[in-house]
Amino acid sequence: MKEKNLRMTAFKALGIIVVVSCHLDENLFNLIGIPITSSRELFPEYSYHIPLFIFASGYFYKRIYESNYLTLVKKRFKNITKYYKANLFYFFLTLVLVGLGLLEREIHFNLHSIFIEPFLGGFQFYFNGPGWFVPFLFTVRIVFPLTRRFFSLFVKSFKSGEEKKLLDESIFTIFLCVVGLFAAHLANTYPVKNQDVTLFHAILRTAWGLQYMQIGLFFKEFIEEHIKYTFKGFTAIVATKAVFYRIFGYCTFSLRTVSFNGHTFISLFTSILGILYVLYLSEFLCRLALRFKRKLPELINFIGNNTWSIMIHHLLIKWLLTQFADTGILGNSRELFDYFISPVLCLVLPLVFVYICNKINEKRTIA
Secondary structure, eight states, rough: OOHHHHHHHHHHHHHHHHHHHHTTTSOOOGGGGGGGSOOOSSOOOTTTTHHHHHHHHHHHHHHHGGGGGHHHHHHHHHHHHHHHHHHHHHHHHHHHHHTTSSOOOOOSSSIIIIIIIGTTOOTTTTGGGGGHHHHHHHHHHHHHHHHHHHTTTTTTTHSSSOOOHHHHHHHHHHOOOOOOOHHHHHHSSOOOOOOOOHHHHHHHHHHHHHHHHHHHHHHHIGGGGGOOHHHHHHHHHHHHHHHHHHOOOOOOOBBTTTOOOOOSSSSHHHHHHHHHHHHHHHHHHHHHHHHHHHHHHHHHHHHTTHHHHHHHHHHHHHHHHHHHTTTTTGGGGGHHHIIIIIIHHHHHHHHHHHHHHHHOOOOOOOO
8 A cells, every 4th residue: 555545544544533532531542632631632632623534535536526516426425325324223223222211312203303404413313423424524525516616617727627726726725714714703603502503504514614625635736745744844733733722722613513612713723733733643653554564554444444434333332331331340440441441442343343244245245
């Protein structure tokens, strides 16, 4: 595997580990963000983890989508169909657990909870709640080419779809950043109430996410080749974030509820710093992995290519582990279990499920 490809796979792998960390209490994976207190990190997950995956999607964006839009939509619908299957599965599972008295949750099975709510709040059946990101990314992915096609009405280089001009792409990047900042301003002015994400807020969320698709594309085409990934550069990023923290304090945001905590510009800066930070970590991890020649690169590749399964299923694993720990069988080891064992299992068990499914499919193919 080429080092460049492995770096981006490691980038996604670290990104999904950060996502798992978000949904746990203090845990082993917090170390990735450089802890500065017992409950805070210099790079907190909620300051960059969602933009990280949109950035990755923009990085792998193909300009041919702009001239063959229908093909893109068909491809993306296949992805969203997979989510809806998981949504239906978790409806039945949640319904059974509520019926058995093992889970307290108000469940509604209707067209809204099945087809609409995933694009809004996304926690309609609890366990696949983190999967709200899938419909959101689907929306960003199908809207982004349309924004580029719209821009082609005014910019000549965008009309061909393949021509790459630094000035034009820079102007478009700034344009989408302004759109994102305006969306954040409106979200602060008209905040979500009682966790009830409306269509208006979902539109703002999509508008805010578009900038990271373009930033990912812009990075690949004009910036990446100039980055040497030196320890000096890494230190500069960490130092910049430390200064940022000193000036603005602990700044996070929740994109699911479109909550920027009164800030408009800061979320963009923290996201970019977080993305750069993880890019450098990914490069350093790749250099270490390539020394092992096979095993570690394969593991990184497996995690990075199965982020969907981890995202959809890790909350169920967390719930099961919590039920086990709540029995009291762990005794004084509960804190160690929650900090070390639980986060690792939330990451590993969905991967084990994928591995088993792959082996079953291989046997069916051979048969």
